[in-house]
Amino acid sequence: MHRDPSAERFFRFQSAPCLEVDFDGAIGAANPAFCQVAGRSEDELQAAGLVALFAPDARAEVSAALARGAAREVVTFDLPLVRPEGELRWLEWRGVTFPEHRVFRIVAHDVTALWRAEAEARERERFLGTLLGNLPGMAYRCRNDSHWSMEFVSAGCEAVCGYGVDEMLENAKVSWGDLIHPEDRGGVWRDVQAAIDARAPYHLKYRIRTKSGEARWVEEQGRGVFDTSGVFLALEGFITDVTVRMLAKQELEAKLRVIAEQKEQIQHLSLPIIEVWDGVITLPVVGKLDDQRAERIMQGLLDTVVRTQSQHVIIDLTAVEEVDGAVAEHIVRILRAVQLLGAEGALSGMQPKVAQALVSLSADLGGARTWPDLRAALRASMRVPARAVGAKR
The missing domain is CATH 3.30.450.20 (PAS domain)
Structure with missing residues (x-):
């Protein structure tokens, strides 16, 4: 196809990739911009033809676009060409038809950067969708x-x-x-x-x-x-x-409350303060006597003495096999506290080892009487005439 010199210069120096292609796809001319995008010289492009620049699965679509362009006088398609090293360059192909010469003049806009950005955005969206979906x-x-x-x-x-x-x-x-x-x-x-x-x-x-x-x-x-x-x-x-x-937490909290309530009940049962007669209460001590338990014993006894106005408190040590200094001190403190409220404290059922320990520790029982067993202590306490309420208060 003949072009005047000014049109030829415009074609050659156009910054956009430009081609002249006949209806069969043969390349008649390619400007330097297109040669750079395609990665081939103009001679190589002319030898290859337009359709060969595309991947095999896209060539039929290129041929169909050329056929449509020949009939409509406009050719348009969006497909990537393949450079010799295998790189894809995405182009928007837009051209006009010159039927009298059976050629297309095509301008190919390189949108590779935009296509890559969109592909990356689609991939990020897919990745985020997969991630969030899982x-x-x-x-x-x-x-x-x-x-x-x-x-x-x-x-x-x-x-x-x-x-x-x-x-x-x-x-x-x-x-x-x-x-x-x-x-x-x-x-x-x-x-x-x-x-x-x-x-x-x-x-x-x-x-x-x-x-x-x-x-x-x-x-x-x-x-x-x-x-x-x-x-x-x-x-x-x-x-x-x-x-x-949350349900497991609530169930655990409910179980812990039950355990705490049971523990409190067990502790209460472990301090069986019994009012056996008017003015006489007993406390059988069973198990280890530590600081915390001794404090509960003292508090429970004192509250019961005040509430019942008892005059006799018997601490039964039958189930206590041995004591140390701390336990002896607890027993002495309990007896003294009872005496301060005006009641008489007594110990019963003291085992030999317990007696030896108290003697060796020089424990001062404050004058509290001792009895061989709880029965003797009760018999002695119930023979004592009851005093008027508050007589020693």
Whole structure:
């Protein structure tokens, strides 16, 4: 095809890649810009032809585009050519037809950088979609309104609350605010607003009602998003179902309460303070006597002496096989405290080892009487005439 000199110069020095191709795909001319993009000289391009520049699976589409262009006087397609080293260069091919010469004049716009950026963006989106879809919970972006209107929510929302993405986006069928238990809504709102004001992350645990009506516990972590000028944009975070964990915690707490109650009952049973007669109470000591237990014994005895106005307190040591200095001190303190309330303290059932230990420790029993067994102590106490209430107070 004949071109005037000025058109030839324009073709050659055009910054965009340009081609002249006949209806059969033979390349008649290629400017330097196209040669650079294709990685071939003009002679090599003319020898190869246009269709051969593409991957085998794309060549039929190129031939079809040329055929359409011949009929419509415009040729257009978007396909990557393959450079000799195998690199793909994505081009937008746009040309006009000159039927009288049976040629196309084509300008190829190199959009490789844009295509790569879009491919990377698609790959990131795919990766994030896969990642979020496999997380045990739902990622979200929502507005800071009373409905917590969702602008984005991951597919995990269905596992958390039973509603799908399409049902939750922009409150299409339900809002997250509607799902929060009425008793927890106020606390969630206050905690999130405080975190936004402080520009700090928030960490919440609260109850929701699922699509099926089931009550669940969820844990939410998130924070406010601000632009570079400090303007608040949205809330972003992650919500996961922690119902199993919370129920296990509640069950554990209930068991611990039962254990504590049982322990208290056992401790109470381990101090069997018995009012055996008017004005006479006994305390059989069983097991090890440590600081904590001695304190409970003293408190229990003193409270019972005051409440019953007893005049005789018998501490039975039949089940105590041996004592050390600390235990001896506890016994002495208990007897002295009883005496300060006006009652007479006595010890019964003292084993030989216990007696030897008290003697070797020079324990001062404060004049408290001792009896070989509880029966003798009771018999002696009940023979003593009862005094008027408060006579020694």
